Structure formats: structure tokens, C-alpha cells
Amino acid sequence: xxxxxxxxxxxxxxxxxxxxxxxxxxxxxxxxxxxxxxxxxxxxxxxxxxxxxxxxxxxxxxxxxxxxxxxxxxxxxxxxxxxxxxxxxxxxxxxxxxxxxxxxxxxxxxxxxxxxxxxxxxxxxxxxxxxxxxxxxxxxxxxxxxxxxxxxxxxxxxxxxxxxxxxxxxxxxxxxxxxxxxxxxxxxxxxxxxxxxxxxxxxxxxxxxxxxxxxxxxxxxxxxxxxxxxxxxxxxxxxxxxxxxxxxxxxxxxxxxxxxxxxxxxxxxxxxxxxxxxxxxxxxxxxxxxxxxxxxxxxxxxxxxxxxxxxxxxxxxxxxxxxxxxxxxxxxxxxxxxxxxxxxxxxxxxxxxxxxxxxxxxxxxxxxxxxxxxxxxxxxxxxxxxxxxxxxxxxxxxxxxxxxxxxxxxxxxxxxxxxxxxxxxxxxxxxxxxxx
Amino acid sequence: xxxxxxxxxxxxxxxxxxxxxxxxxxxxxxxxxxxxxxxxxxxxxxxxxxxxxxxxxxxxxxxxxxxxxxxxxxxxxxxxxxxxxxxxxxxxxxxxxxxxxxxxxxxxxxxxxxxxxxxxxxxxxxxxxxxxxxxxxxxxxxxxxxxxxxxxxxxxxxxxxxxxxxxxxxxxxxxxxxxxxxxxxxxxxxxxxxxxxxxxxxxxxxxxxxxxxxxxxxxxxxxxxxxxxxxxxxxxxxxxxxxxxxxxxxxxxxxxxxxxxxxxxxxxxxxxxxxxxxxxxxxxxxxxxxxxxxxxxxxxxxxxxxxxxxxxxxxxxxxxxxxxxxxxxxxxxxxxxxxxxxxxxxxxxxxxxxxxxxxxxxxxxxxxxxxxxxxxxxxxxxxxxxxxxxxxxxxxxxxxxxxxxx
Numbered sequence: 001x002x003x004x005x006x007x008x009x010x011x012x013x014x015x016x017x018x019x020x021x022x023x024x025x026x027x028x029x030x031x032x033x034x035x036x037x038x039x040x041x042x043x044x045x046x047x048x049x050x051x052x053x054x055x056x057x058x059x060x061x062x063x064x065x066x067x068x069x070x071x072x073x074x075x076x077x078x079x080x081x082x083x084x085x086x087x088x089x090x091x092x093x094x095x096x097x098x099x100x101x102x103x104x105x106x107x108x109x110x111x112x113x114x115x116x117x118x119x120x121x122x123x124x125x126x127x128x129x130x131x132x133x134x135x136x137x138x139x140x141x142x143x144x145x146x147x148x149x150x151x152x153x154x155x156x157x158x159x160x161x162x163x164x165x166x167x168x169x170x171x172x173x174x175x176x177x178x179x180x181x182x183x184x185x186x187x188x189x190x191x192x193x194x195x196x197x198x199x200x201x202x203x204x205x206x207x208x209x210x211x212x213x214x215x216x217x218x219x220x221x222x223x224x225x226x227x228x229x230x231x232x233x234x235x236x237x238x239x240x241x242x243x244x245x246x247x248x249x250x251x252x253x254x255x256x257x258x259x260x261x262x263x264x265x266x267x268x269x270x271x272x273x274x275x276x277x278x279x280x281x282x283x284x285x286x287x288x289x290x291x292x293x294x295x296x297x298x299x300x301x302x303x304x305x306x307x308x309x310x311x312x313x314x315x316x317x318x319x320x321x322x323x324x325x326x327x328x329x330x331x332x333x334x335x336x337x338x339x340x341x342x343x344x345x346x347x348x349x350x351x352x353x354x355x356x357x358x359x360x361x362x363x364x365x366x367x368x369x370x371x372x373x374x375x376x377x378x379x380x381x382x383x384x385x386x387x388x389x390x391x392x393x394x395x396x397x398x399x400x401x402x403x404x405x406x407x408x409x410x411x412x413x414x415x416x417x418x419x420x421x422x423x424x425x426x427x428x429x430x431x432x433x434x435x436x
Numbered sequence: 437x438x439x440x441x442x443x444x445x446x447x448x449x450x451x452x453x454x455x456x457x458x459x460x461x462x463x464x465x466x467x468x469x470x471x472x473x474x475x476x477x478x479x480x481x482x483x484x485x486x487x488x489x490x491x492x493x494x495x496x497x498x499x500x501x502x503x504x505x506x507x508x509x510x511x512x513x514x515x516x517x518x519x520x521x522x523x524x525x526x527x528x529x530x531x532x533x534x535x536x537x538x539x540x541x542x543x544x545x546x547x548x549x550x551x552x553x554x555x556x557x558x559x560x561x562x563x564x565x566x567x568x569x570x571x572x573x574x575x576x577x578x579x580x581x582x583x584x585x586x587x588x589x590x591x592x593x594x595x596x597x598x599x600x601x602x603x604x605x606x607x608x609x610x611x612x613x614x615x616x617x618x619x620x621x622x623x624x625x626x627x628x629x630x631x632x633x634x635x636x637x638x639x640x641x642x643x644x645x646x647x648x649x650x651x652x653x654x655x656x657x658x659x660x661x662x663x664x665x666x667x668x669x670x671x672x673x674x675x676x677x678x679x680x681x682x683x684x685x686x687x688x689x690x691x692x693x694x695x696x697x698x699x700x701x702x703x704x705x706x707x708x709x710x711x712x713x714x715x716x717x718x719x720x721x722x723x724x725x726x727x728x729x730x731x732x733x734x735x736x737x738x739x740x741x742x743x744x745x746x747x748x749x750x751x752x753x754x755x756x757x758x759x760x761x762x763x764x765x766x767x768x769x770x771x772x773x774x775x776x777x778x779x780x781x782x783x784x785x786x787x788x789x790x791x792x793x794x795x796x797x798x799x800x801x802x803x804x805x806x807x808x809x810x811x812x813x814x815x816x817x818x819x820x821x822x823x824x825x826x827x828x829x830x831x832x833x834x835x836x837x838x839x840x841x842x
Contacts, residue, residue, distance in 0.1 A: 318647050366647035372655035375648055379638060383630040390611070394563075413637055418488030418706035420563045422634050429638055431645040 003027055006403035007314050010436045011274065012306065013098030015327025016401050030306050033097040034299050038133045040091050040104060045084050045129050051077065051122025052151055052214065052221035058119050077122035081115070084125035085353055089342050092326050093333075103136045103302055104128065105322070106273055108354075110266075111147045111189060112361035113156045115354050120152055124354045127152035140266060140296035141257025144189060148181070148253055149223045151214040157181035157359060164210035164231025177231075182206035184359045185256070191238075195261035201238050207231040208242055208249050263291035267301070269364070274305045276316050277365040283308050314405050315435035318366035321349035323436060324378060328385060328428050331401040338388045349377050379429045386424035394423035402432050477589060479739050479774070479815050480689045481697045482729065483582060483612060486722070486746035487566060488633075488705035492766030493752060493798065494715055495535065496549050496780070500528035503787035507752050511711055511760070525549060529780050534719035537727035541771055546737075548775055548839060550768040550807055551782035554748060554800035556830065560762040562706070565747035570611035572805065572827045579615025581808065582699060584826045586617040588818045613699050633704050636666035667713065678702050682725035686732025689740075700725075705746060709757035726771060738773035741815045741840070745769075745804055751796050752787060764797035768807060774815055776841050803833050810835035 008026035009016040016022075023029030057073040095101045108128045115121040131150040135143035147153050154160040162178035163170045170176060182205035186197055211230030215221060225246040234243050240255065242248040256262060267287035271279035290304040291297070305311055319327060325346050329339060343353050350369070356362050363369070394414050398406050410430050417423035427433060498504055499515050499522060513533055514521035522530025523539035529551065531539045541547035557568040568574055572581025630638075635656060642652045656666070681700065688694045702725065704718035722744070730737050749766025765785075771777065785791055785799035793799045805827045813820040813835050824831045 370647040370651040372651045372658055375651040376655035376659060379635070379652070380629050383634070410641055413641060416706075416708070417637075418562055418633065418703055419566060422488075422630075422703065423563070425630055425634050426637055426641070431642050431648055434645075434648055 003312060004314070004404065005029070006405055007312055009098070010315075010327075010402075010405070011311065011317070012102065014092060014095070014102055014323070015098075015330045015436070016403075017094070017098075017330040018333035018397070018400065022403075027306055030099050031303055033099040034137045034302060038100060038104070038136060039095065039097060040101065041129060041133055045087055045125050046080050046122070048123045048126035048130055048151060049220045049222065051080055051120075051124075051126060052216060054080070054122050055119045055155070056216040056221065074119070077119060081121040081124065085343055088125055088128075088353070093329050098330075099302075100136060103298075104133055106270070107132050107136055107143065107298075109356070109361040110269060111143070111153065112356050112359050113152045113354070114356045114359070116357060117156055120156060121354075123152045135298070137299035137302070138297075139257075140262070140291065140298055141254055143298070144257040145250065145253050147189070148185065148209075148249075149212065151222060153181070154212060154214055154223070157184055159209055160213045162206060162210050162212075163229045164207060166233075167210060167229050167231055169226075169229040170231070177203065177206045177210065179203060179206040182209055188360050190256040190265070191259050191261040192265045194265070195238070195259070197238055204235045204237045205252070207235050208237060208252055211246065212249060258296055260288070260292060263296065264288045267291060270301060270305055271308075272364050274317075275308060275311045275313075277367070280310060283310055315432060317436050318369055319434055319436050320362060320364070320369055321346050321351035321374075321378070322353070322362070324434065325349065325381075327401075327433070327436070328382070331397060332385070332389060332392060334388060340385070340388070345381055349381060350374050375434075378434065379425070382428035383421070383425045386421045386428060389424045390420070392424070394420065394427050397424075398427050401427075405432055407432065477696050477816060479696065479817070480733065480736055480741070480772075481811065481816055482685070482689070482740065482742040482772075483699040484722075484725075484742060484744040485566070485570070485610065485612065485699065485701040486705050486744065487562070487701055487703045488746075489562065489565075489748050489750055489762060490705045490746040490766055491707060491711065491715065491750040491760050492551060492553075492746075493749070494711065494760075495532050495719065496525065496551055496767045497522055497530045497532065498528060498551070498784065498787070499530050501784075501787050503789075503791075507787060508754060510758065511754055525780050528784075529782075532715070532719050534716040535723045537723045538769070538771070541726070541730070542778055545778040546773055546775055547769060547771045547777045549780040549782075550770065550802050550804075550836075551780055552765045552785050552798055552800060553745075553768045553782075553802040553804050553807065554765040555804045558764065560748065560764075562747060562762075567611060569745065569747045569804070572808070572830070574829055577828070580610070580612035581826050582612045582697065583615030583617045585812050585816065585818060585823075586613075586697065587615070588822050588826070589816065610699050610701060613697075631703055632661060632665050633706075635661055639666060667710075678721040679724035679728040683728035683732045686729040690733050690736045707750070707759045708755065708761060709759040711759040730771075740772035741774045741811050742771040743768065743808065743811055744771070745807075749798055752792055752798055753796065764793050765800035765802075766798065768804060770807065770811070770839060774840055776838060781836065781839070802836075803830075805830040805833045806836045807839070809833065810837070810839045814840040 003026045005022045005024070005026045006016065008023060008030055009020070012030050054073045054077050058077070061073070092101060111132065113120060113124060113127050115124050127150055131146040131153070132143065135146060151160070157180045158178045159181035161175070163173070163175045165176045179202050183202045186202060186205060187193060191197065211226045213224055213226050213229065215224035230245065232244055234241050235248065237252060242252045264284065267284045268279055270287055271283045275283055286308065287301055287304050290301050294300045325342055329342060346352050347355065351362055394417070398411060398414050410432055414423045414427050417426055493508065494511060497513060505512065516522045516524035516530050520533050522533060523536065524530055525542060529549065531542065538547055542549070555569050556574050557565055559565045559568065567576050570580045571577040639652055639656060642649045685698045685700060689696065689698060702718070702722055704721070707714050726742070729742065733740055745768040746766055749763040750760035751763045755761050781802070783801040785801050791799060809820065809823055809827065812818045812823060812826065820835060827833065
């Protein structure tokens with residue numbers, strides 16, 4: 001098996017960056033990226049408390065109240081989103097650990113929180129930093145717990161206001177359960193319907209999660225377990241009994257986060273992301289086995305993917321719009337003022353940052369991304385970008401970005417193009433550049 | 437996409453905002469684009485860059501040269517007087533039949549043809565040669581010759597407020613207009629897609645891809661790019677075609693407080709294969725664009741000079757795929773009411789044995805810098821003594837005389 005360094009950068013990384021050294025030992029290069037702490041944690045991001053305070057203000061403040069001299073909370077939310085998203089894009093374009101960064105975005109998509117719920121825009125990037133990044137090379141169950149306790153998820157999937165009907169608060173008010181987070185946790189984040197859970201399990205799980213909420217009142221808003229809204233008594237989920245209190249939820253999440261069905265689902269998604277739209281059973285079993293043996297060690301699972309022979313077959317995956325824009329921009333390494341608004345570009349290609357329509361996140365197969373209009377928009381965008389690439393030699397760029405993956409006919413089309421812009425368009429919109 | 441936005445086709449006027457941005461703009465669309473610059477002159481000057489290397493021997497066929505038929509055989513258009521024949525240019529040269537409006541300009545005395553012309557560079561690389569053509573030098577510079585010339589004009593007029601038509605700063609200004617003199621760029625809404633030539637190549641490149649191949653083919657069909665369009669045998673569905681753009685530019689230049697200088701570009705000239713089928717489409721775009729420019733300029737046409745040029749010519753002999761490869765000398769056109777037209781200006785080098793450059797290309801005998809200098813000095817009234825920095829290395833090149841009406 002040939003561990004092609006170019007494939008390492010394209011398949012496991014985010015596309016080769018202009019001027020980036022080609023690793024002599026691709027597997028070691030990838031493994032090294034998973035050592036130590038995520039450099040992305042050092043990015044100058046707002047913590048979630050700033051966004052949470054604004055979210056709370058937006059929801060509680062009556063319109064027209066207070067002096068107009070202050071900036072509206074929604075404008076401040078937008079400013080935080082812009083600043084944090086800019087930092088996140090810089091990280092994507094310049095990181096020296098692109099494999100780890102790809103994994104960050106993979107897991108953020110697995111545990112989707114979407115800014116279709118607009119007031120979450122001020123906290124979305126903090127969510128990734130606080131709940132996802134610390135656990136990308138840690139244990140799956142730890143990431144699951146961090147996600148389920150994070151205010152962004154508790155708000156997005158409506159658990160913050162879920163109240164046990166028999167709890168003191170439930171007895172006083174007519175409010176009650178919200179099953180949303182419990183359902184999606186079972187269906188999307190952990191065991192999936194293949195495990196055979198029932199509607200009763202969903203409802204019982206929702207009872208377990210009552211009281212998992214957000215404290216907006218304290219200085220640093222964040223997670224709180226509210227006994228007053230927690231459904232009393234033990235609950236039965238998937239045939240097992242879970243005790244009353246926060247500990248019951250933690251125990252259940254530990255059980256779900258280490259369940260063989262969860263490992264299988266996660267393994268399938270990883271293989272689909274890194275190897276092929278239709279994952280081979282043997283590959284899924286291999287990765288699920290690693291997760292089982294290591295107690296859900298995501299670093300071991302990620303390195304397991306690197307060790308799959310099938311993962312080194314070139315260009316088997318169509319780049320998603322997010323991947324495509326990032327790869328083009330890494331290859332070109334344009335100064336910031338010539339990049340254009342990359343989040344807008346991703347949106348126009350169908351995949352705005354943190355803007356998935358539904359909690360199941362963005363799809364990960366070519367069939368979902370290769371619509372006729374979608375592909376035409378990629379061509380249009382490639383052409384627009386090509387107009388800002390003066391001074392970049394398209395032939396050299398093609399060799400740098402694709403290396404041996406550049407077929408002779410694409411190379412020739414670029415070399416023989418009628419203008420610089422045409423050559424750059426042909427390269428950036430080529431079939432090879434659309435793939436990873 | 438937001439970065440390809442907001443100037444409407446119907447109201448192509450520079451606004452105060454555009455003026456504040458530096459009183460100039462550029463439009464890019466499909467295979468055509470334009471940059472505009474306001475200037476302290478009532479003269480109008482337009483540069484049309486034909487990117488991809490126009491075959492001068494096809495556009496202006498030297499049918500009087502006895503060596504031509506043997507070298508060009510199947511690529512030749514019928515001689516003047518025959519059906520679909522050349523438009524005669526005085527008994528030796530003939531204009532391609534797709535250039536009928538330009539032939540009318542010629543007979544009306546407002547189009548001059550320069551043949552066997554080339555810039556100083558002998559590069560056969562599109563990218564290098566286009567850069568040199570626009571830099572006005574034999575090396576890559578960060579600014580273009582037209583921008584450096586712009587800086588020699590007196591300070592611009594104070595600009596009155598235009599309509600409130602929005603202008604947004606867009607992507608690229610052509611190199612020829614890039615440089616220290618302020619030139620803003622903007623893009624009309626809906627402009628900005630790649631041209632049929634690029635799309636044709638991409639469709640071929642993607643054909644074998646199981647995901648993107650069928651998607652791209654269907655996407656092209658949905659946007660009206662039939663196979664005939666992609667092969668250059670039918671006009672592209674882009675409503676912002678070169679003629680429409682040229683007309684818009686003409687209106688802007690005609691406005692009393694509008695810009696005075698514009699640079700447009702048009703692609704589709706790289707006819708390596710099936711040249712007879714593909715060249716008429718591109719020539720037709722150029723021809724209609726020139727006609728639209730003239731019409732839109734109205735009375736201002738009398739004070740207009742248009743320079744049409746390409747980065748190099750094509751091989752004299754036909755290649756193995758009924759096309760031509762990268763060559764050297766080619767034609768340039770100078771049109772407008774200010775031009776002393778109705779003439780072919782050429783020191784014809786001939787096509788016979790021993791007369792070709794490296795036994796393959798038309799020998800260059802006219803320096804394009806001499807043409808550009810004549811227009812900058814004679815038309816824009818820039819002191820010829822100050823033109824040195826505009827064409828570095830070309831200080832000894834004298835402007836062509838008699839190109840403009842007295």
C-alpha cells in the first residue's frame with residue numbers, strides 16, 4: 001500500500017496549503033497532529049457566556065425598552081458570530097494540524113447545533129471550542145457528556161425548558177416534558193434506531209434529562225441541574241433502571257456513550273467521511289472494534305481510519321461545499337482582502353457555516369452535494385475566485401495542490417488555457433479539485 | 437453570489453459613490469469584462485483586449501498573397517465578391533465575413549487595420565504575453581500602460597452626483613488599467629459566469645466523473661448551454677453578452693459626466709481545433725460589440741478611438757486538428773470617428789518561403805507600442821516626451837503617424 005503524502009493532505013487534511021512541506025512519512029505526520037492539545041483552543045474566541053447573556057437579553061427584553069444609544073443584542077450577537085467565524089476560518093486556512101481540524105468539524109457536525117436558531121449565533125463557535133475540541137482525541141462518552149451539558153445544545157434541542165410533570169415546578173405550572181434532545185440523542189448522537197429503542201424509551205429518557213438546564217442569572221451563565229424541575233423517581237430506558245437526579249442522567253449517558261450500537265454508528269460515519277460514501281462492512285467493523293476495545297478512544301479510532309488501506313484510495317469523496325471552499329483557499333493562500341466572504345461563498349454553494357437545516361447535520365455523500373445547480377455554482381465561484389489570483393502560476397499551483405493526482409488531460413487543459421483566469425478556473429473547478 | 441453584485445444593466449451610469457471610489461470601474465462577465473476610468477478629457481478611448489490569441493490571418497485574410505492558399509487551404513474564406521466571401525479592404529486584404537459591421541466602418545473611413553503587428557515580447561505563453569501586452573513592457577510589472585498613461589492626464593473633473601444606481605466594488609480590474617492611478621472595479625448583477633469556452637472544457641473534463649459529470653451536463657442544459665453553444669456554433673444564452681456590455685459602456689462614455697476611458701476584454705480566440713466552426717462566433721461577438729459601442733456613443737463616436745488587440749497571432753500553417761497554434765504577429769484594429777480609417781496599415785512581410793518567423797509565424801513588422809503611443813499622444817493629447825515610463829524599454833519606438841484625423 002502506498003501512503004501517498006499528497007493523499008494525506010487531501011483526504012485527511014483540508015487540502016494542501018500553498019508552500020506547505022510534503023511530509024516524508026504521511027502516517028506519522030497525521031498521528032503527530034493528534035498529539036497534545038488542540039491548537040484551535042488558543043484561538044481568540046468569545047466564551048459562551050457572552051453569547052448566552054445576549055441570548056437571554058434578547059428573549060427577556062421587551063421591545064423599545066431602554067435607551068436607544070446601546071447596540072441591540074441581536075447586533076452584538078451578529079458581531080460575535082462574525083468575529084468568531086472569522087477566527088475559525090483563519091484556523092481552517094492556516095492550521096498546521098489540518099487532520100485534527102477536519103475531525104473537529106466532523107464531530108461538530110455529528111453533534112449539530114445550528115444557527116437556524118438565530119440567537120445561538122453568538123454561542124455557536126464557543127460550543128465547538130468548549131464541547132467538541134477538548135474531546136476530539138479523547139473519549140466519545142466525554143464528548144457526549146460535554147455536548148449534552150452545553151447550553152447551546154440544551155437550548156437548540158429545547159431541553160433547557162423541559163420540566164418533569166411531577167416535579168415541584170411541574171406541579172405548580174402546566175408546563176411539562178420536551179422530548180427533543182432525548183430523541184435526537186438516541187437517534188442521531190448515539191445508538192440510532194438500529195438499537196431498537198421505543199417511544200417509551202424516548203419519553204423516559206426525556207424524564208431523565210429534566211432539570212438539565214441553563215442558568216442565565218449568575219455571572220458566568222452556564223449549565224445548571226435544577227432539582228426543582230427534575231422528574232422524581234427512577235426511570236427505565238432501554239430495559240435498564242436509572243436513578244433520580246443528575247447522576248441518573250450521567251450514568252445513562254455513560255451507558256449510551258459506550259454502547260456497541262453507538263460505536264457502530266460512529267464508526268460508520270467516520271468511514272463514510274474518510275473513505276467512501278458507501279462504507280465497506282469490514283472497515284466499519286474494524287473501527288467499531290477499536291472503539292469497543294479502547295472504551296471509545298477517538299484518537300485510536302482516528303488513527304484506525306488512517307490505517308485502513310481503503311482510506312488511501314485517491315479522490316473517492318466529493319468535497320462538500322465547506323471542504324471545497326477551504327481547499328481552494330488553502331491552495332491559493334490569498335491575502336485576506338482578496339478571499340471574499342468565505343461564509344457567504346459556502347452559503348451560496350449550499351453549506352453555510354453552522355447552518356445545517358436540521359439536527360442531523362450536513363450530509364456526507366456525493367449524491368447529496370452534486371446537484372446540477374450546486375455544481376454550476378461551484379464553477380461560478382471558481383471563476384470569481386480565479387479573477388483574484390494574479391501572480392499565481394496555475395500550472396505550478398496544479399502540481400502543488402494535486403501532485404500525482406493531477407491527470408495529464410487536466411494538466412494540459414490548464415497549460416493550454418486561453419487566459420490566466422481560464423486556467424485558474426479550469427484547475428479550481430476541475431473534477432480532481434472537487435474531490436478529496 | 438454577493439460578490440458579483442448590483443449594477444443593473446439598464447442604468448449603466450457611474451454614481452457619486454463610484455466617483456468617490458476613484459471614478460472608474462470594471463465589469464467582468466462571461467468571456468468579457470470592462471474597466472472604466474473617468475478622465476480630464478472630452479476624448480473617448482476604449483481598449484478591447486482579445487484574450488486567447490486571435491488568428492490575424494483569418495480575421496484579415498491577405499488573399500492577395502500567393503503563398504496563402506497552400507499554407508491555409510481549408511481555413512480560408514471565399515475571396516471578396518463570392519457568397520459568404522471576405523469584405524474587401526482594397527484589393528489585397530479581406531475582412532472575415534463575420535465582421536460585416538466593422539467592414540462598414542472601414543468603408544465609412546472609421547476603421548483602420550494594422551497587420552503583421554505584435555508587441556515586443558516573443559513569448560508564446562498566453563499568460564506571459566497577455567501580461568506583457570497589458571504592462572506595455574517585456575517583463576511583468578505591477579501596473580498597466582493605460583493606468584500609467586492615465587496618471588499623465590490633467591486631474592479629473594469634479595464629478596457631479598450620478599443616479600442612485602448602486603455600484604458595488606467587485607473583483608478584478610484588468611492589468612492594463614491597474615496601477616497607482618485610482619481605478620475601482622464593479623460588477624453588474626448577474627454578470628460574472630465563465631464563458632462557453634471554459635464551460636465546454638469543464639464539461640469534457642468532468643464527463644467521466646460519476647457524480648459531477650452528469651450534474652454539470654444537466655446544469656449546463658438548464659442554463660441554456662446546449663452543445664451548439666459549447667462548441668461555439670451558437671450564441672451563449674448569457675444576456676450580458678459582449679455586445680450588450682459594449683453598448684452599456686458606450687452609454688457610460690457618452691454621458692457628459694461619465695468616464696472617458698474603458699478597457700473591455702473578450703475571449704474565445706484560442707482556436708487550436710476546428711477553427712472554421714469556432715471563429716465566426718467569437719468574431720460575430722466582436723463585430724456586434726463594436727457596432728453597439730458606436731451606436732451607444734452617438735455623437736461622442738466622433739471623439740472616440742477604440743484599440744482592439746490580442747496577445748499574439750497564430751501559426752501560419754494549419755495544424756493536425758484543423759486549427760492553428762500559438763504564433764507571433766497578427767492584426768490590430770483602430771476604430772472610431774477620430775480615426776483616419778479606411779486603410780490597412782502594414783509593412784507586409786509576406787508568407788512565402790523564408791519569410792516566416794522561425795518558419796512558422798507571421799513576421800512582426802509593426803510594433804503595437806507605436807500604435808498605442810500614437811493614440812495616447814494624438815488622441816488623449818499626452819505629451820509624447822512624457823510617454824517613456826508608460827512603455828519601459830520602448831523609449832525608442834516612435835508613434836505611428838497619420839493614424840488619426842487631423
